[in-house]
Amino acid sequence: MAYADQDTGHHAGPDKFIWKYVWSQDHKVIAVQYGCTAIAVGILALVLSWLMRMQIGFPGSLEFIDPSAYYQYVTMHGMIMVIYLLTAFFLGGFGNYLIPLMCGARDMVFPFLNMLSYWFYLLSVLILLASYFVPGGPTGAGWTLYPPQSILQGTPGTDWGIILMLASLAVFIIAFTMGGLNYITTVLQARCRGLTLMRMPLTIWSIITATVLGLLAFPALFVSAIMLMFDRVLGTSFFMPYIVHMGQALETGGGSPVLFQHLFWFFGHPEVYIVALPAFGLVSDILSTHARKNIFGYRMMVWAILAIGGISFIVWAHHMYVSGMNLYLGYFFATTTLIIAIPTAIKVYNWTLTLWHGNIHLNTPMLFSIGFISTFLIGGLTGLFLGNVAVDIPLSDTYFVVAHFHMVMAIAPIMVVFAAIYHWYPKITGRMYNETLGVIHFWVTFVGTYLIYFPMHYLGFEGMPRRYYAYEGYEFISESAHSLNEFISVVAILVGVLQILFIINMLMSLKTGKLAGANPWNATTLEWQTPQTPPAHGNWGDELPVVYRWAYDYSVPGADEDFIPQNQPGELGDGREVGDDTGHSSGEGAPA
């Protein structure tokens, strides 16, 4: 029998520090390792964004920022944020911590593989960072790494940087695959008794769907990375067209750069949902808990998650309208892009309706969750603009895309990362965070990000191109655009620096925070019902929990308290029954 689903027995963990906290096979430790590494590398990417903003807002003020350095910042910032921070944090961090606990398992089904997954992830990060120490520095090809430019001389980092980037991505994908196989098998096979699929919290539904997307989509990145590596190192011509470079014809030629784009975006668009879906799930559970109300339309939410996952595989070419494509293909991808907005909109409506008439507790996790709805809505609406071919083409190379992309793919998920860290911090550490600092952190981040990205929409409409190193001397860029860039840069640096509030809060609360107790939020899901907080090795003491109900029994009429944990028997959670046919929670807000 797998350790993950052992019913009873003694589950003392390893005693030695190195086995307990370094070479650990405990999913909770691995989750924290993932989280801390992702935050560390994310801080580097944040600093890179400050350097970019200094160049855009105050060109020439930092002498060491030349065009090569600028493009290296752009590339590393984008890749780190999307892959090494958000993907790793949501799936490696929250996935690892929450899947076994929410499923009532003792651990992942393959703990050794899980440990390897983290160490491969760390290795991928180290390979990526090594590119700062090789001749030519990291690649400056842009985060999409489009050939031929990414491997042609003249682009920063073509000597070693691009090789290390591709190697790092390949190792990351191996790490993700090891983790992903664990998540899938654990959810399919190791849920505790009573936890049927439709009783799973939406967090699990969304993480597992995102994992499936990752397992099927990351191979596309792997294939493109390996083939590009061949082109760069072995001189093949998978993607390299005929090129005359500095007056000389290159030996390579005949390849298709557009083939790379198809492969990249076949991964790249599901990647948006690999990040977004876990955010959807986490925020659903946080909203329901802090509104003291069952999630509105649970079944619809599950269907929407699955629909988004499926449709996300047939929208990729909307990233390539400007690459040139058959007119009817453009129609097809524009249509699928608009169709995917339907299940996404269902989710936004259902979050809003979950809040409707709820007993809303405006604490830090709730504030960040509401912040997520707001920023995701704005980012989603601008996505409708860009999904249409005719509108996308003039806007594609402008700051409108930067604004859209950051609202929907950066700020919205980061809001959820913060919401989820604050929400589960008491379970992870056993202590409460400082609420005042948390609320200040929210307002600084929420208002600050709007001040940064809202004006970028205007800059985009005005025609300010993205990817430029310097914007002086262009008549079509107005003086007000320069002033706005200065403003954005100042706010970006300020908001970035003030994230220190979060770090201080997390670190100080480890020592000085109030003891949290097992279930400070009076939540229903299983991770809050562990016998110890933080949960000990094996999670559940002598016996695994048994689940009797779904995850959203909040404010049930007739119940003594406003929540009934999933492992409480009886319709009212205390052994009492309401009656065979009267669904006690099928009143207002329950799905039909």
Add this chain to the structure above:
Amino acid sequence: MTTLIKTLAEKPWLSGHDGVGVPAEVAIFDLAKEKVGLRAFFAVAASLFMLFVVAYRLRMVYSDWVPVQDPGVLWLSTGLLVVASVALQVSSIFMSRQHDQRALTAFYVGGVCTLLFVCCQLVAWSELSNAGYLVSTNPASSFFYLLTAVHGLHVIGGLVAWLRTAIRMRSAEPGAARIAVDLCTLYSHFLLLVWAGLFYLLLNS
């Protein structure tokens, strides 16, 4: 599919069979976790090879594509992989009937044939390079090396698992390595299937 739709139509917030208070056995497959994990891995590997095939088909329409004369030794390597797959299946059957010694013999045959398959692929590489087709000569030869290398790496990974299983079969209690043998067998069938697809593709370049 019907079961899936039925599951997704459940109303967990209601009383009754799919609602409150009825604990149920919940594992989706009546299989060992290792077998479920391996099947999930097949989905990932299938996605990987399928994307390589798509890239191959899309690249071969360009004018610089010069078909490669596939080395004849590939037929031998294909035969070896078939024998390996059959031998491992036989080993698995013997394991289930508790004929441990016969199972071990068949398992050895399977592993040795797989190893010979890898050697044949290296011979094919050598023949191809001697014929003047290097990795960068033209996209068809590039794909030949790339596809056989990726498939070969998967085979070598399988050989590592085979070696570990063989050691367990010799040292463990009878039947203790049964799941491992089943996994090796399944993996071998999968790689044979993938190779059949790749070989067909290479022959029709």
